[in-house]
Structures are given as structure tokens and as C-alpha cells.
Amino acid sequence: MTNAVNDKAVVKEYFNATGFDRWRRIYGDGEVNKVQRDIRIGHQKTIDTVIDWLKTDGNLAELSICDAGCGVGSLSIPLAQAGAKVWASDISEKMVGEAKEKAKEALGEIDNPTFSVQDLESLGGQYHTVICLDVLIHYPTEDAEKMISHLAALAQQRLILSFAPKTLCLTVLKKIGEFFPGPSKTTRAYQHREADIIKILENNGFKIQRTSMTSTRFYYSRILEAVR
Numbered sequence: 001m002t003n004a005v006n007d008k009a010v011v012k013e014y015f016n017a018t019g020f021d022r023w024r025r026i027y028g029d030g031e032v033n034k035v036q037r038d039i040r041i042g043h044q045k046t047i048d049t050v051i052d053w054l055k056t057d058g059n060l061a062e063l064s065i066c067d068a069g070c071g072v073g074s075l076s077i078p079l080a081q082a083g084a085k086v087w088a089s090d091i092s093e094k095m096v097g098e099a100k101e102k103a104k105e106a107l108g109e110i111d112n113p114t115f116s117v118q119d120l121e122s123l124g125g126q127y128h129t130v131i132c133l134d135v136l137i138h139y140p141t142e143d144a145e146k147m148i149s150h151l152a153a154l155a156q157q158r159l160i161l162s163f164a165p166k167t168l169c170l171t172v173l174k175k176i177g178e179f180f181p182g183p184s185k186t187t188r189a190y191q192h193r194e195a196d197i198i199k200i201l202e203n204n205g206f207k208i209q210r211t212s213m214t215s216t217r218f219y220y221s222r223i224l225e226a227v228r
């Protein structure tokens with residue numbers, strides 16, 4: 001079994017079990033501990049930045065968007081609410097189940113976003129914009145290129161990615177380690193060098209248009225918007 005396959009199986013299992021309970025709480029609005037609250041705030045800033053970029057462009061209602069690794073729908077639901085047509089998918093059926101519940105609460109019984117349980121490598125189709133937030137943390141450097149190139153092939157105009165940047169080094173790695181406590185400690189967290197990610201995007205015919213950085217005490221995420 002290759003590392004990639006092994007990692008993916010562990011990630012899938014994690015987000016269908018302890019990881020699901022943990023991240024559903026972090027991405028929700030109930031009581032959480034201080035570290036989780038800090039991560040919740042940081043993650044929400046990342047989501048808000050992306051929504052703000054897309055709203056500023058003023059054409060959301062014309063866009064088809066693929067949200068790859070959608071989690072509990074934190075991005076997909078507000079984007080659909082703002083008029084975009086959203087296809088949201090995640091490797092974890094538990095995360096997708098929660099996303100569907102949240103979408104029903106927020107939007108009623110409609111088919112936008114369209115949710116599916118899918119590994120992002122198996123996604124097909126063409127979308128104006130492909131977005132993949134905070135998923136690269138589950139990909140070792142050697143697998144990131146294949147993953148990003150696959151998403152790039154689905155994106156007609158734009159690809160938005162966020163990842164934990166490598167520059168912040170060991171302190172962050174240590175802190176990220178705290179996100180995966182208990183029996184799931186084996187789930188690894190990978191940071192990426194921004195220059196590597198940009199190179200991959202450029203090799204796929206994209207150039208960087210907007211960038212942002214979210215940092216709180218325990219959450220770090222570099223956001224890149226790349227366009228054709």
C-alpha cells in the first residue's frame with residue numbers, strides 16, 4: 001500500500017468517527033474549548049475571505065462552483081445562499097450527512113448545493129470555479145501536485161486553494177498535532193511551501209490573482225486564488 005492510499009484511508013476513517021465529532025463541533029456554534037474556539041474563529045475568517053472575494057466580483061449567480069472536500073458545508077451553503085450553483089463533495093459520508101442537514105435548515109428542501117460522498121480524485125465535470133479549503137493538510141508534498149493538477153483540470157476559470165504554510169515551521173506542526181488527539185493521533189498533518197503550490201498552479205496554466213493569510217493562535221491558512 002502506498003503512503004497516499006494509506007493516508008487517505010486513515011483520513012476517511014478519521015472524518016467518519018472521532019474527526020467527525022470533533023470538527024462538527026468546531027465548525028458548529030455550540031460550546032467548545034478554547035483551542036477549538038480559536039480554530040473555529042480562524043476557519044470562519046478563511047471562509048469569509050473567500051465569500052467576500054466572490055461577492056465582490058458581483059457575478060456569483062452566474063457561477064458553477066465545485067467545493068472539493070466540503071466538510072459540513074461551511075462554504076457551500078452561504079455560496080448557494082448567495083446565488084451560485086454549488087456541487088459539494090467530501091470523502092466522509094458523515095461530514096456530507098451533516099452538511100445536508102445544515103443546508104436543509106438554512107435553505108429548505110432544495111437541490112442546491114448538490115452534495116455527494118466522493119473522494120476528490122474521482123470528481124469529474126467542469127466548473128467555472130473549483131474551491132478546496134483546508135484539505136491539502138491531508139496530502140503529503142509528493143501527492144499535492146497530482147491532487148492540485150486534478151482539480152485544475154476541472155476548473156474552467158479559477159481555482160481557490162487554502163493550506164497550512166510551511167514557513168511557520170515546527171511551532172505550527174506542533175499546534176496542528178493538537179487538532180488530532182487521542183486514538184486518531186496517527187492522522188498526519190502536512191504543511192506546504194507556498195512557492196511549491198504556486199509552481200504547481202503555474203504549471204497547470206494558472207496565475208495568482210488574490211492572496212490572503214488567516215492566522216490565529218492555533219489556526220494558519222494561506223489562501224490563493226488562481227485564474228486562467
Ligand code: SAM
Nearest residue numbers: 015069070071074090091092095119120133134
Ligand atoms: N473544506 C471544508 C471547510 O473548510 O469547511 C472542510 C475542511 S476539513 C479540515 C477537511 C475535509 O477534507 C474533511 O471533511 C475531510 O473529510 C475532507 N477530505 C480529506 N481528504 C479528502 C479527499 N481525498 N477527498 C475528499 N475530501 C477529503
